[in-house]
Amino acid sequence: xxxxxxxxxxxxxxxxxxxxxxxxxxxxxxxxxxxxxxxxxxxxxxxxxxxxxxxxxxxxxxxxxxxxxxxxxxxxxxxxxxxxxxxxxxxxxxxxxxxxxxxxxxxxxxxxxxxxxxxxxxxxxxxxxxxxxxxxxxxxxxxxxxxxxxxxxxxxxxxxxxxxxxxxxxxxxxxxxxxxxxxxxxxxxxxxxxxxxxxxxxxxxxxxxxxxxxxxxxxxxxxxxxxxxxxxxxxxxxxxxxxxxxxxxxxxxxxxxxxxxxxxxxxxxxxxxxxx
Numbered sequence: 451x452x453x454x455x456x457x458x459x460x461x462x463x464x465x466x467x468x469x470x471x472x473x474x475x476x477x478x479x480x481x482x483x484x485x486x487x488x489x490x491x492x493x494x495x496x497x498x499x500x501x502x503x504x505x506x507x508x509x510x511x512x513x514x515x516x517x518x519x520x521x522x523x524x525x526x527x528x529x530x531x532x533x534x535x536x537x538x539x540x541x542x543x544x545x546x547x548x549x550x551x552x553x554x555x556x557x558x559x560x561x562x563x564x565x566x567x568x569x570x571x572x573x574x575x576x577x578x579x580x581x582x583x584x585x586x587x588x589x590x591x592x593x594x595x596x597x598x599x600x601x602x603x604x605x606x607x608x609x610x611x612x613x614x615x616x617x618x619x620x621x622x623x624x625x626x627x628x629x630x631x632x633x634x635x636x637x638x639x640x641x642x643x644x645x646x647x648x649x650x651x652x653x654x655x656x657x658x659x660x661x662x663x664x665x666x667x668x669x670x671x672x673x674x675x676x677x678x679x680x681x682x683x684x685x686x687x688x689x690x691x692x693x694x695x696x697x698x699x700x701x702x703x704x705x706x707x708x709x710x711x712x713x714x715x716x717x718x719x720x721x722x723x724x725x726x
Contacts, residue, residue, distance in 0.1 A: 451607075452477065454499045454507035456522055458489050460569060461539050462513030463578025465611065466494040471580045472610035477503040485575050494578075504529040509607050511564075512538040512546075515675050520549040523561075532558035535607055539564055541628065541676045543591050543621035551593045562604050563591030563621060565628070566613070573669045585614035591621050629683035634691065636673055637684075639666040 451474045455462050458480040470476045470493060477499040480486040489495040497503060504510070504526055512519035519538050523530075530536060536559055538546050543563045554561035568586035570577065588608065592600050595618065605616060619627070643666040651659065677684050701710040 451475070451508045452503075452506050454478070454504060454510040455495075456499065456510070456512045456519060457514035458482075458485055458495070458575045458578075459513065460573050460575075460577050460582070461566060462511070463489065463494065463575035464568075464580065464582035465511055465513060465539070467492075467578055467580035468583065468610045468612075470494050470496070474610065477507065480575075489575055494575075501529060505531050507531065507534055510534060510536045512536070512540070514540075515672055516540040516542055516546045516679055517675065520546045523550055523553055527553045527557045527559075530557060530559045534559045535603060536561045537564040537604065537607075539566055541565065541632065541672075542679045543624040545679050547591055547593075547621040554593070560600065560603075561593070562600060563624070564604070564608075565589040565591075565624065566611070567632075571665050571667045573672075581612070583611040583613055585612070587615045587617060588613040589617045589619060589624060591619060591624055595620065625680050626683050629680050629687050633673075633677060633680060633684055634687045636665050636668055637677070637688070638691070639663055640668065642666070 451469075453465075453469045453474050453476050455466050455469075455476060455478040458466060458478055462478070462480075466476050466478055466489060475497075476495050477497050478486060478489060478495040479499040480489070486495065486498070490497075499507075507530070510530065512523065514522075516538070519540055523536065536550070536554065538550065538561075540546055540563075543565065547563045550561045550563075566583055566586060566588050568583050588611075590601060590604055592604075594600070601616075601618060639662055643663050698710070698713055700706075701713060
Protein backbone atom coordinates (compact mmCIF):
# COMPACT_ATOMS: atom_id res chain seq x y z
CA UNK A 451 0.00 0.00 0.00
CA UNK A 452 1.17 3.53 -0.76
CA UNK A 453 0.33 5.97 2.02
CA UNK A 454 0.43 9.75 1.90
CA UNK A 455 0.68 11.69 5.15
CA UNK A 456 0.11 15.41 5.61
CA UNK A 457 2.11 16.59 8.61
CA UNK A 458 4.83 14.87 10.63
CA UNK A 459 4.07 15.94 14.16
CA UNK A 460 3.41 13.46 16.94
CA UNK A 461 0.39 11.91 15.21
CA UNK A 462 1.58 12.14 11.60
CA UNK A 463 5.08 11.02 12.52
CA UNK A 464 3.75 8.04 14.45
CA UNK A 465 1.52 7.10 11.52
CA UNK A 466 4.49 7.29 9.19
CA UNK A 467 6.57 5.07 11.47
CA UNK A 468 3.76 2.52 11.86
CA UNK A 469 3.10 2.18 8.13
CA UNK A 470 6.78 2.14 7.22
CA UNK A 471 7.47 -0.54 9.83
CA UNK A 472 4.64 -2.62 8.36
CA UNK A 473 6.34 -2.53 4.96
CA UNK A 474 4.24 0.09 3.23
CA UNK A 475 5.57 2.97 1.13
CA UNK A 476 5.12 6.30 2.88
CA UNK A 477 5.03 9.70 1.20
CA UNK A 478 4.83 12.78 3.39
CA UNK A 479 4.65 16.54 3.26
CA UNK A 480 5.88 18.73 6.10
CA UNK A 481 6.27 22.51 6.21
CA UNK A 482 9.59 22.12 8.04
CA UNK A 483 11.88 20.68 5.37
CA UNK A 484 14.57 19.70 7.88
CA UNK A 485 12.02 17.65 9.82
CA UNK A 486 10.97 15.93 6.61
CA UNK A 487 14.59 15.16 5.81
CA UNK A 488 15.09 13.76 9.30
CA UNK A 489 11.99 11.55 8.92
CA UNK A 490 13.39 10.22 5.66
CA UNK A 491 16.77 9.51 7.27
CA UNK A 492 14.95 7.74 10.10
CA UNK A 493 13.26 5.46 7.57
CA UNK A 494 9.75 6.61 8.45
CA UNK A 495 9.22 8.35 5.09
CA UNK A 496 10.34 7.17 1.68
CA UNK A 497 9.64 10.22 -0.47
CA UNK A 498 7.81 13.52 -0.60
CA UNK A 499 4.05 13.80 -1.04
CA UNK A 500 3.63 16.02 -4.07
CA UNK A 501 1.87 16.30 -7.43
CA UNK A 502 3.64 13.17 -8.67
CA UNK A 503 3.02 10.94 -5.66
CA UNK A 504 -0.46 12.06 -4.55
CA UNK A 505 -2.16 10.19 -7.45
CA UNK A 506 -0.27 7.02 -6.48
CA UNK A 507 -1.61 6.91 -2.92
CA UNK A 508 -4.09 4.26 -1.83
CA UNK A 509 -4.51 5.99 1.52
CA UNK A 510 -4.02 9.64 2.47
CA UNK A 511 -3.96 10.67 6.13
CA UNK A 512 -4.40 14.34 7.05
CA UNK A 513 -2.60 15.00 10.33
CA UNK A 514 -2.34 18.78 10.76
CA UNK A 515 -4.82 21.34 12.11
CA UNK A 516 -8.40 20.99 10.85
CA UNK A 517 -8.40 24.15 8.72
CA UNK A 518 -5.01 23.31 7.25
CA UNK A 519 -6.07 19.74 6.48
CA UNK A 520 -9.27 20.82 4.73
CA UNK A 521 -7.48 23.58 2.83
CA UNK A 522 -4.79 21.17 1.60
CA UNK A 523 -7.40 18.72 0.37
CA UNK A 524 -9.33 21.51 -1.36
CA UNK A 525 -6.16 22.45 -3.25
CA UNK A 526 -5.18 18.89 -4.14
CA UNK A 527 -8.47 17.02 -4.51
CA UNK A 528 -8.09 16.93 -8.29
CA UNK A 529 -4.88 14.89 -7.87
CA UNK A 530 -6.33 12.22 -5.57
CA UNK A 531 -7.04 8.86 -7.16
CA UNK A 532 -10.70 7.83 -7.35
CA UNK A 533 -9.65 4.56 -5.70
CA UNK A 534 -8.05 6.32 -2.72
CA UNK A 535 -9.33 6.52 0.84
CA UNK A 536 -8.69 9.87 2.50
CA UNK A 537 -8.98 10.20 6.27
CA UNK A 538 -8.31 13.09 8.59
CA UNK A 539 -6.87 12.64 12.08
CA UNK A 540 -7.98 15.98 13.53
CA UNK A 541 -9.35 16.76 16.98
CA UNK A 542 -12.67 18.21 15.78
CA UNK A 543 -14.93 16.91 13.05
CA UNK A 544 -17.80 19.21 12.08
CA UNK A 545 -15.81 21.75 10.08
CA UNK A 546 -13.50 19.33 8.28
CA UNK A 547 -16.31 16.91 7.43
CA UNK A 548 -18.49 19.78 6.19
CA UNK A 549 -15.74 20.78 3.77
CA UNK A 550 -14.32 17.38 2.80
CA UNK A 551 -17.40 15.17 2.28
CA UNK A 552 -18.52 17.31 -0.70
CA UNK A 553 -14.97 17.30 -2.11
CA UNK A 554 -14.89 13.52 -2.10
CA UNK A 555 -18.24 13.36 -3.84
CA UNK A 556 -17.18 15.91 -6.45
CA UNK A 557 -13.84 14.27 -7.31
CA UNK A 558 -14.83 10.64 -6.84
CA UNK A 559 -12.56 9.50 -4.00
CA UNK A 560 -13.67 8.39 -0.53
CA UNK A 561 -13.34 10.51 2.60
CA UNK A 562 -13.96 9.45 6.18
CA UNK A 563 -13.37 11.40 9.36
CA UNK A 564 -11.05 9.87 11.91
CA UNK A 565 -9.73 10.71 15.37
CA UNK A 566 -7.06 8.49 16.95
CA UNK A 567 -7.52 8.73 20.71
CA UNK A 568 -3.83 8.63 21.51
CA UNK A 569 -1.07 11.11 22.15
CA UNK A 570 1.02 12.69 24.86
CA UNK A 571 1.85 16.09 26.29
CA UNK A 572 4.79 16.23 23.88
CA UNK A 573 4.56 17.28 20.25
CA UNK A 574 6.73 16.95 17.19
CA UNK A 575 8.26 14.16 15.13
CA UNK A 576 11.03 13.51 17.65
CA UNK A 577 8.41 12.20 20.09
CA UNK A 578 6.63 10.04 17.51
CA UNK A 579 6.77 6.27 17.75
CA UNK A 580 5.44 3.35 15.76
CA UNK A 581 3.43 1.92 18.66
CA UNK A 582 1.69 5.15 19.73
CA UNK A 583 -1.71 3.79 18.67
CA UNK A 584 -1.23 0.27 20.04
CA UNK A 585 -4.49 -0.69 21.77
CA UNK A 586 -5.89 2.86 21.54
CA UNK A 587 -9.48 3.71 20.52
CA UNK A 588 -10.13 5.11 17.05
CA UNK A 589 -13.22 7.18 16.29
CA UNK A 590 -14.60 7.06 12.74
CA UNK A 591 -17.02 9.58 11.22
CA UNK A 592 -18.34 8.26 7.88
CA UNK A 593 -20.54 10.27 5.51
CA UNK A 594 -23.22 7.57 5.86
CA UNK A 595 -23.54 6.15 9.37
CA UNK A 596 -24.32 2.53 8.43
CA UNK A 597 -21.95 2.10 5.45
CA UNK A 598 -20.44 -1.17 6.68
CA UNK A 599 -18.30 -1.64 3.58
CA UNK A 600 -16.63 1.72 4.16
CA UNK A 601 -16.10 1.03 7.85
CA UNK A 602 -14.50 -2.32 7.06
CA UNK A 603 -12.32 -0.64 4.46
CA UNK A 604 -11.18 1.98 6.96
CA UNK A 605 -10.41 -0.62 9.62
CA UNK A 606 -8.40 -2.66 7.12
CA UNK A 607 -6.45 0.42 6.00
CA UNK A 608 -5.61 1.24 9.63
CA UNK A 609 -4.35 -2.25 10.57
CA UNK A 610 -0.67 -1.20 10.78
CA UNK A 611 -1.61 1.15 13.65
CA UNK A 612 -3.00 -1.71 15.78
CA UNK A 613 -5.88 0.25 17.27
CA UNK A 614 -7.62 -1.53 20.11
CA UNK A 615 -11.19 -0.52 19.30
CA UNK A 616 -13.30 1.50 16.88
CA UNK A 617 -16.26 3.79 17.55
CA UNK A 618 -18.57 5.20 14.89
CA UNK A 619 -20.40 8.49 15.37
CA UNK A 620 -21.50 11.69 13.66
CA UNK A 621 -19.36 14.82 13.42
CA UNK A 622 -21.75 16.69 15.71
CA UNK A 623 -21.78 14.01 18.40
CA UNK A 624 -18.02 13.59 18.14
CA UNK A 625 -17.37 17.26 18.83
CA UNK A 626 -19.82 17.35 21.71
CA UNK A 627 -18.18 14.36 23.39
CA UNK A 628 -14.60 15.41 22.69
CA UNK A 629 -15.22 18.78 24.35
CA UNK A 630 -15.78 16.85 27.59
CA UNK A 631 -13.26 14.00 27.32
CA UNK A 632 -10.30 15.79 25.72
CA UNK A 633 -10.59 19.54 25.35
CA UNK A 634 -11.87 20.38 28.82
CA UNK A 635 -9.10 18.42 30.62
CA UNK A 636 -6.51 20.45 28.69
CA UNK A 637 -8.16 23.73 29.69
CA UNK A 638 -8.52 22.69 33.33
CA UNK A 639 -4.93 21.47 33.56
CA UNK A 640 -3.56 24.57 31.87
CA UNK A 641 -5.56 26.88 34.15
CA UNK A 642 -4.83 24.95 37.35
CA UNK A 643 -1.05 25.19 36.97
CA UNK A 644 -1.27 29.02 36.96
CA UNK A 645 -1.75 29.12 40.74
CA UNK A 646 1.17 30.96 42.41
CA UNK A 647 1.39 28.01 44.80
CA UNK A 648 2.58 25.82 41.91
CA UNK A 649 6.04 27.39 42.12
CA UNK A 650 6.52 25.84 45.56
CA UNK A 651 4.95 22.41 45.00
CA UNK A 652 8.13 20.30 44.95
CA UNK A 653 8.18 17.85 47.82
CA UNK A 654 4.44 18.24 48.35
CA UNK A 655 3.01 16.65 45.21
CA UNK A 656 2.28 13.07 44.21
CA UNK A 657 0.13 11.19 41.72
CA UNK A 658 -2.95 13.39 41.81
CA UNK A 659 -0.93 16.51 41.00
CA UNK A 660 0.93 14.77 38.19
CA UNK A 661 -2.28 13.37 36.69
CA UNK A 662 -4.01 16.74 36.76
CA UNK A 663 -1.14 18.79 35.32
CA UNK A 664 0.27 16.39 32.72
CA UNK A 665 -1.48 18.00 29.75
CA UNK A 666 -0.89 21.60 30.87
CA UNK A 667 2.19 21.41 28.66
CA UNK A 668 0.45 21.54 25.31
CA UNK A 669 0.72 22.97 21.80
CA UNK A 670 -0.96 26.39 22.29
CA UNK A 671 -1.66 27.16 18.63
CA UNK A 672 -3.20 23.78 17.89
CA UNK A 673 -5.38 23.64 20.98
CA UNK A 674 -6.55 27.24 20.58
CA UNK A 675 -7.76 26.43 17.07
CA UNK A 676 -9.53 23.29 18.28
CA UNK A 677 -11.22 25.16 21.15
CA UNK A 678 -12.49 27.92 18.88
CA UNK A 679 -13.74 25.47 16.26
CA UNK A 680 -15.69 23.70 19.00
CA UNK A 681 -16.75 26.91 20.77
CA UNK A 682 -20.37 26.05 21.61
CA UNK A 683 -19.59 22.65 23.08
CA UNK A 684 -16.62 24.01 25.05
CA UNK A 685 -18.69 26.85 26.50
CA UNK A 686 -21.37 24.39 27.63
CA UNK A 687 -18.78 22.27 29.45
CA UNK A 688 -17.02 25.31 30.92
CA UNK A 689 -20.27 26.81 32.21
CA UNK A 690 -21.28 23.47 33.73
CA UNK A 691 -17.91 23.11 35.44
CA UNK A 692 -17.92 26.68 36.75
CA UNK A 693 -21.41 26.19 38.18
CA UNK A 694 -20.26 23.05 39.97
CA UNK A 695 -17.11 24.73 41.28
CA UNK A 696 -19.19 27.55 42.68
CA UNK A 697 -21.21 25.07 44.71
CA UNK A 698 -18.04 23.67 46.29
CA UNK A 699 -16.76 27.16 46.96
CA UNK A 700 -19.99 28.26 48.59
CA UNK A 701 -20.07 25.19 50.84
CA UNK A 702 -16.46 25.73 51.95
CA UNK A 703 -16.85 29.50 52.44
CA UNK A 704 -20.00 28.90 54.50
CA UNK A 705 -18.39 26.07 56.47
CA UNK A 706 -21.35 23.92 55.47
CA UNK A 707 -20.01 20.44 56.22
CA UNK A 708 -23.22 18.62 55.32
CA UNK A 709 -23.45 20.33 51.92
CA UNK A 710 -19.78 19.69 51.19
CA UNK A 711 -20.09 16.01 52.07
CA UNK A 712 -23.16 15.76 49.83
CA UNK A 713 -21.30 17.37 46.91
CA UNK A 714 -18.32 15.05 47.33
CA UNK A 715 -20.57 12.02 47.65
CA UNK A 716 -22.41 13.07 44.49
CA UNK A 717 -19.13 13.31 42.56
CA UNK A 718 -17.94 9.94 43.86
CA UNK A 719 -21.25 8.34 42.89
CA UNK A 720 -21.10 9.88 39.41
CA UNK A 721 -17.59 8.50 38.92
CA UNK A 722 -18.86 5.03 39.80
CA UNK A 723 -21.76 5.42 37.37
CA UNK A 724 -19.75 6.60 34.38
CA UNK A 725 -17.00 4.01 34.86
CA UNK A 726 -19.40 1.13 35.48
